[in-house]
Amino acid sequence: MQELTLRGSPFDQSVVIGDTFSERIRARASACGRLTPESEYLSEAERASECPDSDDSILYLAQCAELLFYIREHAPDLIELMHGVARGAGCTFEEIFRLNCQRAIAATRPREDIFTSCSAVAARTDDAGIVLARTGDYEIDPAKPKPLLPGTWDNDAVVFEVVPDSGMRHVLFGSAETLVAGDGMNEAGVSFGCLNLPYGPPRTGGGIPYNLVGRALVQRAESVEHAAQILSGWRQASRAKCWPVVDAAGGCLAIEKCFxxxxxxxxxxDGVFAQANDYLSPELRDLADHNESSADRVRTLREFISRAQARGGVTVATMEAAVRLHAEAGSLCRHGDAGRSDTLGFTTSAVLYLPEQSKMRVLYGDHPCRTHFQELTFDF
Ligand SMILES: [Zn+2]
Known part of the structure; x- marks a missing residue:
């Protein structure tokens, strides 16, 4: 894991990202279309978009334009960030735009598979107030050997500490090569995770790319309710996501977003919410896939927290134990086996947010049951 402090305007911030990781960004931009280790488990549709066929290049360019115009109007800071990365890394804006938006365009293609991954639970603890815990999972291909786990933080993970000219000071846990950020916390303690929901309708582009929403949200949201208001005002391009959010005032909400x-x-x-990879909100119930693995994991989490409450209380240690749970149906710590426990899910990270203490506890590079959390404290 690396740490990088960014200051100033969006452009100033991202020139530093581009400069620091220039070789890797340029390599990734020029590898566009070729398989990289991290793309091994992408779906066929996602791989296809990394190098669009000449047959559909007009459609591809139209989708790029649709995203560009929407982002420029609703979150122009993301465009400024891409310009800065391009300047710092010595790439063109088009290369950096494509690197950051190709996954969102890929997800607009028709698809039938259901990709489930990641679970989250939030509860009030006796020792740290509200805590959000989430696992980082992906789904493995049973025809391939299980991926090797490094057992430690790897160089793909970067903690960005951001002191912007305007907007909220924040921390993002993201990638070195793209602006994707799936976890973050800001000075109001607004902290978010990101869970897959069933894919949205195909061929619907336009909006903020789902993998850039977190970066735009964390510098704006002053509370969980404000986060819900912001996300309600945005179209989210392509695929559907659930954003579990907590804040330093004890707020707690899961925001489901489909286009x-x-x-x-x-x-x-009882003050608890648990979420996995299916819709639970009344507003989007018609989109629910009734996915068994997702329902099993939600039940495992709810029952575990209920038992802890009945025994006298929930603590940070309870929340750490929650992401290490194994169960006959619906394990949270998943090792990639077939069957109802793991359903081919492969858990390689977990994060606990303690917004009232400006802390994150992070576990990375191994199954949660096999490794320890490291604590990061932020001086907002
Ligand atoms: Zn395990």
Whole structure:
């Protein structure tokens, strides 16, 4: 894992990203279309978009234009960030735009498979107030050997500490080569994870690319309710996602987003919410896939937290134990086996957010049951 501090305007911030990781960014931009280790587990549709066929290049360019115009109007800071990365890395804007938007364009293609991954739970703890815990999972191909796990942080993971000219100071946990950021926390403690939901309707582009939403959200949102308001006002390009969010005032909400639709999942009366990879909000219930693995993991989490509450209380240690759970149906720590426990899910990271203490506890590069959390404290 590397740490990078970014200051100033979006352009100033991202020139530093481009300069620091220039070789890797240029290599990734020029490798566009060729398989890289991290793309091994991408779907065929996602791979196809990394190098669009000449037959559909007009459609591809039209989708790029649709994204570009929408982002420029609704989150121009993302465009400035891409310009800065391009300047710092010595690439063209087009190369950096394509690098950051190709996954969102890929997800507009028709697809039948259901890609489930990642789970989250939020609860009030006795020792740290509200805590959000999430696992980082992907789904493996049973025809291939299981991926090797490094057992430590790798160089793909970067913690960005951002002190912007305007907007909220924040921390992002993201990639060195793209602006994708799936986890973050800001000075109001607004902290988010990101879970896959069933794919949205095909051929619907336009909007903020789902993998850049977190970067745009974290510098704007002053509370969980404000985050919901912001996300309601944006179209999210292509695929659907659930954004579990907590804040330093104890707010707690899961925001489900499918293209221009938004649904809110509020905590149960016991103050807990658990989410995996299916719609739970009343607003988007018609899109639910009734996925068994997702329902199993939600049940495992809810029952575990309920038992802890009945025994006298939930602590940070309880939340750490939650992401290490193994169960006959719906394990949270998944080792890639077929069957109802793991359903081919492969868990390689976990993050706990402690927004009232400006802390993250992060576990990376191995199954949660096999490694330890490291604590990061932020001085906002
Ligand atoms: Zn395990």
């Amino acid at each position: 221009d639709r938004t649904g809110l999942v509020r905590a149960a009366p």
